[in-house]
Amino acid sequence: MAGGSIPHFQNDAGHTVVEIGVKEFKCVGANPPFDHPHVYLDMGDDSELVCPYCSTLYRYNNSLQANETRPANCLYVVQAA
Template identity: 50%
Template sequence: MADKAILHVHNHDGLPRVEVGAHSFMCIGAKPPFDHPHVFLTFGDEHEKVCPYCSTLYVYNEALGEHGASPGESVWAGEDAA
């Protein structure tokens, strides 16, 4: 059983870039039902990563913390999210 939740991020608004504070996260594309297969991405030694499904450019920003993103609305909280 995992000891912490993995950050899930979307780019529903089609922004040119989304910043995330976690080294590893899930990209879901757009909000359901328009999401793509949820893909696990990790920065490794890099500070930028492009999602292979939706081509969103993700940029690592340590200041956001493990569960943060900018814009903040890009964090997906699950089916109960508004």
């Protein structure tokens, strides 16, 4: 995602699939303090990717914006230090 910030996603609720509107992102697992290392993931030409830490299946959905997820509330907002 050149020229923009990389969205971060979390899966506190343990959803089987989280649909997102980007193919490059970071997965944090659950919200801190229960997060895993914030890992950069890139789907490339694929439309699905499994996080190697938390096993969340992320699925690209081009009808969603970069800050939207389905189910809702899986966007993680990075807090300034």
